[in-house]
Every structure is written in structure tokens, then in C-alpha cells.
Amino acid sequence: MTATTRKDTPVAIGGGGVELRTREIGGELSVAFVQLPQGADLRPAMKGLTDDLCQCPHWGYMLKGRLKMVTKDGEAVYEAGQAFYWPPGHAPVALEDCEYVDFSPTDDFTAVIDHIASQG
Structure with a gap:
């Protein structure tokens, strides 16, 4: 069995108040601890990916705040206290x-x- 904490997980992307910490956990899965400041828009960082959107699925839980997820079919808002699934294309x-x-x-x-790291 494997466990990690936010503090013990290395930063993969950071700057401007954005912090993404990730670690492989359980073989084929990785956990990410993400902090985004109000106004952070990751659409420019996705330019060049298929449909200019993240093509990785994510399952998780919103701890704090409100987040708009933009897809080619529209938008959805997620907020603290919600578990989520984001399919590829967001x-x-x-x-x-x-x-x-x-x-x-x-x-x-x-x-x-x-x-994303190669963008900047």
C-alpha cells in the first residue's frame, strides 16, 4: 500500500499562485494536489494539445473554492464538497x-x- 501527503508530494508545476503536486501512487495512477488562485485560466497552457484541451481523465474531490471547467461542448462549475469526474477534453x-x-x-x-511545462 502507498500513501502520500500534499507536503510530501513534489511540485510538478508552480508559479503565479498555481501549484500542482503529483506523485505516482498505486502503479498506473497518480495523485495530484492542486491549488489555483482566483482568475487562473489554464486554457492557454493547453494550446497544442488535441482540441487545445487536457486529454487526461481525472477523478477527484474539490476541497475549496469554485472552478469552471471548459469543454468543447460547454462549461460546468464545480465547487467545494463535490466529488468529480472530468473526462478528456477540458x-x-x-x-x-x-x-x-x-x-x-x-x-x-x-x-x-x-x-504545460514546455509552454513556459
């Missing part, structure tokens, strides 16, 4: 300061993180 925009934890397939998530 980009987050923080409506308030947000914190959430999610679980994703490691290979898919690593590809997205590498793409």
Missing part, C-alpha cells in the same frame, strides 16, 4: 481560490504536465 478556470485532489492515469497525466 481546461480549468478558477472562479475563486481553489484546492482539489485528483487521481489520473500516470502516463496520460505526465504527457499533459510535460506539455
